[in-house]
Amino acid sequence: MATLCKNCSHALVFDPETQKLVCSSCGSSFTAEEVEAESKQYRQDLRAESMDTIYGETDGKYMDCYVYTCAECGGEIIINGSESSTTCIYCGNPNVVFSRIARQKCPDYILPFSISKDKAVSMVRERLKKGIFVPHKIKKVNIDCVRGIYLPYWLVNAEFSGAVVLSGQVQEGKHTRTYYFGRAGDINIKNLPIDASKMVSDESTARLEPFSMTRLKHFDEDYLAGFYSNVTDITYSDLRSSALKRAEEYFEDEAIHDCHVDNPKIIRAYPSIKLNNDLIYAMLPAWFISFKYKGKHHTILINGDTGKVVCGIPWNKILFYSLLIGLGILTTVAAFFLFKYTLPLVMAAGRSRSGSKSGKLIAYLVVGIIALFTTGIRKVVKVVKNIKLTQDRDTFNFMKKRQG
Amino acid sequence: MGIYIIDLIALLFAIGVGFGLSCWIFGTLLEKSNSFGDNKGDKRYYKAYAKFSARKDGINNTECNNFCYSYGKNISKDSDGPADSEPVRKLTDEELAFYNHTSVEEAAKKHEERIKDLEESFNLWESRNAKGSLSGVFSKLDEEELNSMNRKKYR
Numbered sequence: 001m002a003t004l005c006k007n008c009s010h011a012l013v014f015d016p017e018t019q020k021l022v023c024s025s026c027g028s029s030f031t032a033e034e035v036e037a038e039s040k041q042y043r044q045d046l047r048a049e050s051m052d053t054i055y056g057e058t059d060g061k062y063m064d065c066y067v068y069t070c071a072e073c074g075g076e077i078i079i080n081g082s083e084s085s086t087t088c089i090y091c092g093n094p095n096v097v098f099s100r101i102a103r104q105k106c107p108d109y110i111l112p113f114s115i116s117k118d119k120a121v122s123m124v125r126e127r128l129k130k131g132i133f134v135p136h137k138i139k140k141v142n143i144d145c146v147r148g149i150y151l152p153y154w155l156v157n158a159e160f161s162g163a164v165v166l167s168g169q170v171q172e173g174k175h176t177r178t179y180y181f182g183r184a185g186d187i188n189i190k191n192l193p194i195d196a197s198k199m200v201s202d203e204s205t206a207r208l209e210p211f212s213m214t215r216l217k218h219f220d221e222d223y224l225a226g227f228y229s230n231v232t233d234i235t236y237s238d239l240r241s242s243a244l245k246r247a248e249e250y251f252e253d254e255a256i257h258d259c260h261v262d263n264p265k266i267i268r269a270y271p272s273i274k275l276n277n278d279l280i281y282a283m284l285p286a287w288f289i290s291f292k293y294k295g296k297h298h299t300i301l302i303n304g305d306t307g308k309v310v311c312g313i314p315w316n317k318i319l320f321y322s323l324l325i326g327l328g329i330l331t332t333v334a335a336f337f338l339f340k341y342t343l344p345l346v347m348a349a350g351r352s353r354s355g356s357k358s359g360k361l362i363a364y365l366v367v368g369i370i371a372l373f374t375t376g377i378r379k380v381v382k383v384v385k386n387i388k389l390t391q392d393r394d395t396f397n398f399m400k401k402r403q404g
Numbered sequence: 405m406g407i408y409i410i411d412l413i414a415l416l417f418a419i420g421v422g423f424g425l426s427c428w429i430f431g432t433l434l435e436k437s438n439s440f441g442d443n444k445g446d447k448r449y450y451k452a453y454a455k456f457s458a459r460k461d462g463i464n465n466t467e468c469n470n471f472c473y474s475y476g477k478n479i480s481k482d483s484d485g486p487a488d489s490e491p492v493r494k495l496t497d498e499e500l501a502f503y504n505h506t507s508v509e510e511a512a513k514k515h516e517e518r519i520k521d522l523e524e525s526f527n528l529w530e531s532r533n534a535k536g537s538l539s540g541v542f543s544k545l546d547e548e549e550l551n552s553m554n555r556k557k558y559r
Contacts, residue, residue, distance in 0.1 A: 270476030
């Protein structure tokens, strides 16, 4: 189950910085292509046994868990039904389940990790350090667990056809009127990556994009050494609905831009998608970093290729609200004196001929105030939504359940 | 009395402007401080540009109801492939030929073209990287992508 060093027979691990397989025992390094082809043919899995069989359970208590034996130390390796590489908890050596990436199941391409574990952790720490509202405890938090996982993706070519009706406001002289617009058309999508794992939410994995597809390599299991990986476990129905959702977002975005209106809102939609059956299977890298804060697990995702950090961090509410209220009071006092002396002038003008102009000024002021509040609140809601995604239990379990 | 009403109105506006401005400033700061990577893959990476076949502006209520049915096409019914409940897998050339109603040779040729199409970008990247002309991780934008971005910029 492991790729061994030609010089000392110790297990090799892929190093993102040198992009080579490195032996921690004798220091030798090899490219994936250099590892002898013939040795790969003889690497076979020891027969895996279901945990239900081992523990004599008939009710499927240990459903989808399999026991393998570590090639290095003979220790027990427990993995679930979709994992394809892991690390032995006893000797720390990488193990790849070759039968899960064999023949038809073998990915076409792999994007090797470019970001090392240390770099990923330091990137996260740097980000946290810069945050004004990141609580002090989080800035100095102990990171529980760091896992480098190759996520399975299907690269999809698809045809999308859509028709939408949207409403939007158009300025007509002094007034704003709401109109309805219809747009219909097609999109041809090329190599859209769709997350092929049921265990991580599509919302989280889509935020890891973009991956630099130009740096994809032909799949070689040696790239998996030292990292965890999963194989595809989604159905055609899952694939179609994920692709449809993404294509619909692109189409609606273009339709909105095409209409040139304010406050656009999609009111009717008729989307349809046709997937090309010729799919490309690729493994793309991501770091999962978890920490515990106030009893909740938070999982930060990092694109293992570009280093894009994806997370929402709980904020220091006392600092945030005290600053907000403080600045609010200060600006209110300043604005009060400004309005106290300007409003009588505006109202006096209202009684004279230029009344419509002063009315307009007040209307603009009211609209401006509403816009400030809604934009501010919308941003806070966005942060809260992102925090919830970081606290997602499924993502945490996806990472935590791996041994190592 | 009149003075008091003006003061009251001034106070209401001042509270609105003061707390509205504060809400906007701190909402923006919070977003920058505590939320990272809140965007998905842009359409230009997947060449997902819409080609509109029908545009109708200022339509009325009845047309609103009919527009989607008149112009929407259900193309998913034309697609042939493995059953929805089946796990996604790589199809063999024979299966691709069967589902796409072509010959095995044709299916194999199309598959090769699909791979070649993807790999051409690898080669382009490698050659530009070797020449040291790579400005970033991603390949240079083509004319269409640039136009699309500029449209967005000046809108």
